Amino acid sequence: MESKDTFIKTFPFVWIYTGIIAITFLIFINQIWAVSFVLGSVTSLMTMSMLYKSSRRVVESDKITAQKLAVRNYAFRYFFYVLILVVSGYFDSLELLATAIGLFSFKIVFYIVLLIESRGGKK
Numbered sequence: 001m002e003s004k005d006t007f008i009k010t011f012p013f014v015w016i017y018t019g020i021i022a023i024t025f026l027i028f029i030n031q032i033w034a035v036s037f038v039l040g041s042v043t044s045l046m047t048m049s050m051l052y053k054s055s056r057r058v059v060e061s062d063k064i065t066a067q068k069l070a071v072r073n074y075a076f077r078y079f080f081y082v083l084i085l086v087v088s089g090y091f092d093s094l095e096l097l098a099t100a101i102g103l104f105s106f107k108i109v110f111y112i113v114l115l116i117e118s119r120g121g122k123k
Contacts, residue, residue, distance in 0.1 A: 006045075006110070006113055006117060007052060007064075008046075009047065009113060010091070010106065010109055010110045010113050011048075011049070013109050013113060014041065014044070014045055014105055014106050014109045015045075017041075017105060017108070017109050017111075018037070018038060018041040018042070018045075018102075018105060020037050020065065021037055021041075021105075022034045022037055022041075025037055025098065031098070032093060032094065032095050032098075033095050033098040033111055034098075035093075035094065036088060036094045036095040036096075036097075036098035036099045037098045037099070037101060037102040037105075038100065038102065039084065039088065039094065039099055039102060040084065040088075040098065040099040040100060040101060040102020040103040040104075041102035041103075041105040041106075042102075043080065043084045043102070043103060044102065044103050044104070044105050044106040044107075045082070045105075045106060047077045047080060048082070048106045050073070050076075050077065051077065054069065054073045057069060058070050058073070068073065081103055084099060084103070085099060085100060085103075
């Protein structure tokens with residue numbers, strides 16, 4: 001399986017993961033943790049979707065333009081992460097740690113999907 005296919009395949013699994021973790025937080029901790037986690041996870045999904053869509057333009061560009069686009073996209077994604085964390089830290093109705101955990105949700109699920117696919121490919 002190509003990594004591009006794995007990247008695309010990860011999106012629905014992240015929604016499932018987000019739902020399970022949010023319900024777990026809601027039951028065992030509180031609603032603030034659940035909402036904060038969902039905020040971080042949805043932000044992660046949105047930025048990874050933007051990364052996927054913009055990477056085609058980067059690949060099709062010449063070297064100088066590609067470098068500028070890649071840096072601009074990278075800076076925008078991390079600026080957005082910082083903005084979400086600042087908003088989460090500012091409002092008492094959000095939990096900063098839960099939002100930060102949610103921001104890692106796509107990477108966590110992506111690595112799990114890669115691990116499962118690599119084990120399945122060895123048989």
